[in-house]
Amino acid sequence: MKKQIRKAFIASITVSLIALVTSACSNAKHVEPEKETTWKTDIYIAGSERNGYKHVAKLWKNGVPQVLSDGSNDTIAYAVTASGNDVYVVGRENMGTVGTAVVWKNGVRQRLTDGSKQALAFAVTVDQSDVYAVGKEYNGSKDVAKVWKNGVEKSLSDGKNFAYAYGVTVAEGNVYVVGEEYNGKKYVAKLCNNSASAYSVAVYKGQVYVAGDEFIGNIRVATIWKDGDAQRLADKTSSYASCIHVCEQGVFVAGGQTNGNKMLAKLWKDGMPHILTDGANDGYANAVALSGGEVLVVGYEDRENSNGSETEVAKLWTNGVAKDLPGTANSIFIVKSEI
Numbered sequence: 001m002k003k004q005i006r007k008a009f010i011a012s013i014t015v016s017l018i019a020l021v022t023s024a025c026s027n028a029k030h031v032e033p034e035k036e037t038t039w040k041t042d043i044y045i046a047g048s049e050r051n052g053y054k055h056v057a058k059l060w061k062n063g064v065p066q067v068l069s070d071g072s073n074d075t076i077a078y079a080v081t082a083s084g085n086d087v088y089v090v091g092r093e094n095m096g097t098v099g100t101a102v103v104w105k106n107g108v109r110q111r112l113t114d115g116s117k118q119a120l121a122f123a124v125t126v127d128q129s130d131v132y133a134v135g136k137e138y139n140g141s142k143d144v145a146k147v148w149k150n151g152v153e154k155s156l157s158d159g160k161n162f163a164y165a166y167g168v169t170v171a172e173g174n175v176y177v178v179g180e181e182y183n184g185k186k187y188v189a190k191l192c193n194n195s196a197s198a199y200s201v202a203v204y205k206g207q208v209y210v211a212g213d214e215f216i217g218n219i220r221v222a223t224i225w226k227d228g229d230a231q232r233l234a235d236k237t238s239s240y241a242s243c244i245h246v247c248e249q250g251v252f253v254a255g256g257q258t259n260g261n262k263m264l265a266k267l268w269k270d271g272m273p274h275i276l277t278d279g280a281n282d283g284y285a286n287a288v289a290l291s292g293g294e295v296l297v298v299g300y301e302d303r304e305n306s307n308g309s310e311t312e313v314a315k316l317w318t319n320g321v322a323k324d325l326p327g328t329a330n331s332i333f334i335v336k337s338e339i
Contacts, residue, residue: 041291042335045298046080046089047314049327057091057104058327065325068104069093076120077104079331083126090133092120101135101148112148113137121148127170134165134177145179145190157181163190171203178210189214198223204246211244211253222255222268233268241268243287254285254297265299265315276317277301283315289332294318298329 045060057068057075069075074094081088089104093111101112101121112133113119119137126132133148134156145156145163156177157163163181170176178201180187189198189212198212210225216232222239224231233241239257246252253268265276265283276297277283285299297317302310314325316332 038339039336040339042082042337043291043296044080044082044087044333044335045314045316045325045329046077046091046331047298047300047325047327047329048076048091049314050312055327057089057093059087059089059104059107060325060329061087063323063325066107068107068109074099075102077330078121079123080333081124081126082333082335086126088124088126088131090121090124090135101133101137101146103131103133103148103151105131110151112151112153118143119146122165123167125168125170127175130170132168132170132175134168134179136164145177145181147175147177162187166198167200169201169203174203176201176203176208178212180212186215199241200243202244202246209244209246209251211241211255213240213255222253222257222266224251224253231271233271234266234273239266242285245288245290247290249290252288252290252295254288254299256284256299265297265301265317267295267297267317267320269295274320276315276320276322285317286330287332289334291334291336295320296332296334298332300328 043062048055048057051071054071054074055076056071057077059066059068077089077091079090087106091102092099093102095115098115099118099120100115101119103110117138121133121135124133131150135146136143137146139159142159143162144159145165147154147156156165161182165177165179167178178191178198181190191210198210200211202209207227212223213220214223220238222233222241234257237258241253241255243254250270256263256265259279262279263282264279265285267274276285282302285297288297300312300314303313304310312328314327314329316323
């Protein structure tokens with residue numbers, strides 16, 4: 001807030017000058033102090049919910065659900081971002097038995113593929129006026145990693161091997177895409193900027209952070225790479241890292257690790273693990289974001305029903321405290337704006 005400007009007059013010891021000063025003050029304009037800036041925070045979560053037989057893509061804004069499809073086709077929302085007054089969600093919609101990559105802008109669907117081949121979009125980001133979505137499309141024999149810029153597609157792999165693009169970000173004009181490609185023997189993590197990678201990418205103060213997993217022997221190990229240098233987040237039992245968020249407060253990674261019987265949803269802060277689920281059911285942490293002093297993680301838990309079936313229950317953990325949402329939660333994006 002700007003400092004208030006005050007006009008001060010120094011009175012002399014004479015009555016006449018005191019009167020003059022009083023007159024001058026009465027004629028001066030009163031300067032009101034500027035109002036303090038107030039902010040609002042909107043929390044967007046993308047996911048899906050079953051309507052009985054099909055998945056229905058959903059977007060929650062501050063806990064209020066918005067259905068993105070009419071339920072006639074299987075739809076899933078994998079990621080959400082926002083820019084200005086526009087909210088973008090990407091995912092998949094089935095046309096019959098064929099999945100199409102789609103983006104919803106403010107709830108209005110746009111197909112990125114024509115439905116002739118299997119495809120889907122995993123992640124989305126916005127840089128100025130450009131919208132980048134990444135995912136994959138089948139070429140008849142192999143899945144091809146794809147990026148769509150403003151709806152125009154570009155292949156990131158040559159189609160000779162199975163390849164997938166899972167995450168995208170833009171920093172200082174550079175577009176970073178992460179994914180994986182099968183080399184004939186195993187899947188190899190890829191960053192389409194000549195560095196190792198996996199499912200999620202962030203750039204902070206010029207350094208590139210990537211989250212994913214790597215097989216160490218027969219164990220899948222949650223791993224992050226900082227400018228290509230690997231840091232293992234877990235050992236002994238299978239684990240994964242699905243999302244990374246880097247800021248002044250630290251390096252936050254959402255993922256999970258088995259306890260031998262069940263998958264436990266986890267959050268790592270600067271490499272230190274925090275368990276989010278109690279192990280009664282399989283739990284998965286899919287994404288993490290920060291809002292002020294709060295750490296928000298989304299995912300879901302597979303709850304076992306009395307008849308042996310399972311129900312997917314979306315989760316929002318705020319500083320480790322869980323709140324239930326119906327369905328599954330795959331992505332979170334937080335917008336702070338001036339009121």
